[in-house]
Amino acid sequence: MNSNYEKILKSARDLRWDIGVDFHEKTMEALYTDATRIADRAVTYPKEKPRFDLDRTIDKLVTSRVWGFPLMILMLTFIFWLTITGANYPSGLLFSLLIDKVHPLLKAGAASIGMPWWLDGVLIDGAYLATAWVVSVMLPPMAIFFPLFTLLEDFGYLPRVAFNLDHIFRKAGAHGKQALSMTMGFGCNAAGVISTRIIDSPRERLIAIITNNFSLCNGRWPTQILIATIFIGTMVPAYLGGLISAISVVAIALLGVLLTFVVSWALSRTILKGEVSTFTLELPPYRPPRILQTLYTSMIDRTLVVLWRAIIFALPAGVVLWISANLMISGVSLAEHLVNILNPFGLLLGLNGVILVAYIVAIPANEIVIPTIMMLTVLVTGGNGIGEGSGVMFELESGLATLNILTQGGWTLLTGVNLMLFSLIHNPCSTTIYTIYKETGSAKWTTIASLLPVVMGFVITFFTAQIWRLIAGW
Amino acid sequence: MIDPLFALLVGIGVMLIAGLVFWPQSGLFWKYQKRRELTEKVLIEDTLKYIFKCERNQKTATLESLAGALSTSQANASEILALTQARGLVDLSENSFSLTDTGKRTATQIVRAHRLWERYLADTTGFDEGDWHQQAERLEHKLSEEEINRLSASLGHPTHDPHGDPIPTQRGEWVSHGGLPLSDLALGTPSRIVHIEDEPEVIYAQIIAEDLHLNMVVEVDETSANRIRFWTDDQEHVLAPIVAANISVVPLPEENQDHQIEGVSLDSLQPGQTGVVTGISSLSRGVERRRLFDLGITPGTPIDVEMVNPGGDPTAYRIRGSVIALRSNQARLIKVNPKN
Numbered sequence: 001m002n003s004n005y006e007k008i009l010k011s012a013r014d015l016r017w018d019i020g021v022d023f024h025e026k027t028m029e030a031l032y033t034d035a036t037r038i039a040d041r042a043v044t045y046p047k048e049k050p051r052f053d054l055d056r057t058i059d060k061l062v063t064s065r066v067w068g069f070p071l072m073i074l075m076l077t078f079i080f081w082l083t084i085t086g087a088n089y090p091s092g093l094l095f096s097l098l099i100d101k102v103h104p105l106l107k108a109g110a111a112s113i114g115m116p117w118w119l120d121g122v123l124i125d126g127a128y129l130a131t132a133w134v135v136s137v138m139l140p141p142m143a144i145f146f147p148l149f150t151l152l153e154d155f156g157y158l159p160r161v162a163f164n165l166d167h168i169f170r171k172a173g174a175h176g177k178q179a180l181s182m183t184m185g186f187g188c189n190a191a192g193v194i195s196t197r198i199i200d201s202p203r204e205r206l207i208a209i210i211t212n213n214f215s216l217c218n219g220r221w222p223t224q225i226l227i228a229t230i231f232i233g234t235m236v237p238a239y240l241g242g243l244i245s246a247i248s249v250v251a252i253a254l255l256g257v258l259l260t261f262v263v264s265w266a267l268s269r270t271i272l273k274g275e276v277s278t279f280t281l282e283l284p285p286y287r288p289p290r291i292l293q294t295l296y297t298s299m300i301d302r303t304l305v306v307l308w309r310a311i312i313f314a315l316p317a318g319v320v321l322w323i324s325a326n327l328m329i330s331g332v333s334l335a336e337h338l339v340n341i342l343n344p345f346g347l348l349l350g351l352n353g354v355i356l357v358a359y360i361v362a363i364p365a366n367e368i369v370i371p372t373i374m375m376l377t378v379l380v381t382g383g384n385g386i387g388e389g390s391g392v393m394f395e396l397e398s399g400l401a402t403l404n405i406l407t408q409g410g411w412t413l414l415t416g417v418n419l420m421l422f423s424l425i426h427n428p429c430s431t432t433i434y435t436i437y438k439e440t441g442s443a444k445w446t447t448i449a450s451l452l453p454v455v456m457g458f459v460i461t462f463f464t465a466q467i468w469r470l471i472a473g474w
Numbered sequence: 475m476i477d478p479l480f481a482l483l484v485g486i487g488v489m490l491i492a493g494l495v496f497w498p499q500s501g502l503f504w505k506y507q508k509r510r511e512l513t514e515k516v517l518i519e520d521t522l523k524y525i526f527k528c529e530r531n532q533k534t535a536t537l538e539s540l541a542g543a544l545s546t547s548q549a550n551a552s553e554i555l556a557l558t559q560a561r562g563l564v565d566l567s568e569n570s571f572s573l574t575d576t577g578k579r580t581a582t583q584i585v586r587a588h589r590l591w592e593r594y595l596a597d598t599t600g601f602d603e604g605d606w607h608q609q610a611e612r613l614e615h616k617l618s619e620e621e622i623n624r625l626s627a628s629l630g631h632p633t634h635d636p637h638g639d640p641i642p643t644q645r646g647e648w649v650s651h652g653g654l655p656l657s658d659l660a661l662g663t664p665s666r667i668v669h670i671e672d673e674p675e676v677i678y679a680q681i682i683a684e685d686l687h688l689n690m691v692v693e694v695d696e697t698s699a700n701r702i703r704f705w706t707d708d709q710e711h712v713l714a715p716i717v718a719a720n721i722s723v724v725p726l727p728e729e730n731q732d733h734q735i736e737g738v739s740l741d742s743l744q745p746g747q748t749g750v751v752t753g754i755s756s757l758s759r760g761v762e763r764r765r766l767f768d769l770g771i772t773p774g775t776p777i778d779v780e781m782v783n784p785g786g787d788p789t790a791y792r793i794r795g796s797v798i799a800l801r802s803n804q805a806r807l808i809k810v811n812p813k814n
Contacts, residue, residue: 167785469478
């Protein structure tokens with residue numbers, strides 16, 4: 001009995017060496033071939049194809065050498081233009097409603113019921129104001145950009161963009177579909193990170209997630225535009241001001257695209273080398289977009305989810321900001337202490353302490369960077385009755401008045417330029433960091449995605465500042 | 475404020491030092507880490523492995539060659555050797571040394587771990603073939619025997635590593651591939667590559683550069699003292715005999731000589747042409763190969779070339795009713811029979 005078992009086991013062990021190296025592959029291939037055979041017997045395909053194939057005609061056009069790229073650029077420019085101009089009006093409306101009308105009303109209400117000043121400050125000047133600010137700046141562009149983007153996706157055009165651009169992305173070790181998540185990132189980095197789900201190759205997906213932060217998001221455009229207008233636009237004659245500041249903002253956005261490629265290239269050759277890479281890109285048939293369904297899903301999936309997360313993070317940020325500006329330690333507020341501590345390091349980077357503190361407070365939402373900077377600058381310089389009081393964020397209607405306050409705070413052209421650079425290259429906002437963690441499920445990649453850009457930002461602003469000062473003779 | 479020139483120089487200095495310390499692979503930090511991993515255990519295991527290899531190749535291991543293999547001094551090598559002797563792993567006599575039975579068993583387990591790791595790296599990660607060996611050299615020391623068995627089970631108990639070397643079983647059994655060096659192959663004999671030696675690295679790099687892989691069918695048509703010319707499919711290769719000797723082949727059996735996949739590469743078709751799939755080259759491995767099958771690219775499937783990217787790569791193919799874009803380095807591995 002026992003010797004029989006032994007014999008069988010022995011011959012099994014011997015046979016194991018004879019089945020061949022690629023035994024598993026062969027088995028898999030046989031399984032697939034069988035499945036194919038069964039499917040071919042059971043499934044019938046329509047015989048004759050129509051003579052005029054609309055899909056193929058559109059494909060020929062949008063991927064042609066001559067028309068492919070111009071069409072693509074035209075389409076994306078149109079979407080951005082529609083988003084920016086379209087969002088202006090509702091944004092202004094929301095702003096005047098939530099901040100100019102409701103905020104004083106709340107303050108008056110609080111005063112009438114005799115709420116203690118600190119509770120009123122924390123709740124209304126801190127939590128409410130920060131949240132309202134983020135909502136009014138963030139909601140309208142997202143509500144326009146995301147549905148438009150989803151419509152193009154639904155129609156089937158976006159996969160062709162990925163197809164056209166794959167040639168370039170391949171050279172950076174990335175996937176053509178990264179073009180889509182990158183574009184989505186111009187709307188919102190958190191949404192951009194979510195949209196990398198379409199990339200099914202693990203390595204390329206991580207690249208897309210880590211580099212998405214280099215897409216200048218909607219929350220950072222206003223900062224760029226304001227700083228470019230008041231610092232760079234005023235350097236040239238007035239009639240050129242608008243053009244020059246627009247060009248410098250676009251240059252920053254393009255620098256972001258360039259960094260995306262450079263960082264993708266470096267990542268795919270170093271820390272991401274071991275991740276599996278499999279490229280495939282499906283080009284689905286075109287179909288008429290389902291407008292209502294698209295509106296609904298993009299509102300629910302993208303706009304509201306992202307907005308909800310932003311609110312959750314902006315609310316405590318407002319509270320922290322207000323407390324730090326009003327909590328006095330030996331006669332000086334906590335915020336001022338922080339500004340003073342960070343000031344030498346900030347100046348070394350061609351920035352200043354106020355900017356660094358603003359970026360720490362504004363980790364939850366980039367939208368509140370400028371109002372926070374304004375508030376802190378007035379707080380530190382002593383302000384002459386400008387602004388709304390310590391801990392209350394504000395912006396000024398007039399660019400010139402803003403410039404005046406900032407120059408009083410010691411700002412130069414270099415500070416402006418470096419703020420633009422740092423606004424592009426710094427850690428992602430906490431909404432995005434949280435999303436990255438959710439999407440990758442890995443603390444390691446989340447840490448890298450958060451720290452890599454901010455370290456790069458320090459290095460780039462540092463060198464810009466030193467070279468600038470050398471040339472300008474400080 | 476700090477003088478900008480001074481700050482600039484300090485900044486450049488810091489960047490240079492950071493580069494020197496953290497530069498991928500050759501940075502000091504990584505070297506230090508590697509040194510720290512070089513514990514007594516690792517050195518003993520490497521010694522056993524080296525003697526084991528020498529015994530299998532009927533070479534005599536000397537103290538000098540051992541020191542070379544461990545890249546250390548002879549004094550250190552003899553110290554390690556004494557350690558192994560004290561543990562009953564190596565028999566030392568006069569001028570030669572050999573493994574005891576326990577030593578053989580331990581060495582076999584290390585070889586098993588090394589080859590399993592290479593299999594793992596090849597099948598489930600994106601590392602290039604040039605990186606497998608170095609990684610496995612590090613990883614082989616890290617697992618207990620129990621963990622090695624679990625690794626083997628999770629890979630489906632593979633029989634060979636990606637270079638064609640047999641993986642010893644848990645009991646330490648293995649059979650050799652039984653191939654002969656490509657440099658000794660008779661002219662005009664279609665043969666299958668069964669093993670590619672991955673050491674020394676310089677020679678292995680040349681083999682990778684020629685895109686030669688396991689299970690390819692080769693046929694030699696010219697040999698001389700300084701070059702060997704042979705063909706795989708339609709590809710011509712020329713190698714020095716010393717390089718070719720690191721590739722082992724087994725002649726195909728008579729009745730099975732047209733075993734190789736017929737047809738041309740999918741990426742050689744022009745838009746509008748159709749090809750019927752004859753097979754996927756074995757160069758496409760693991761997850762990537764599975765993905766191609768998932769897309770329905772099985773023998774007998776017709777594929778139409780739909781359109782080409784404005785830059786020339788990737789190309790979109792119509793496969794079973796859907797349009798899929800593949801890059802040329804993937805399409806190259808799919809063999810088709812062109813149809814008119």
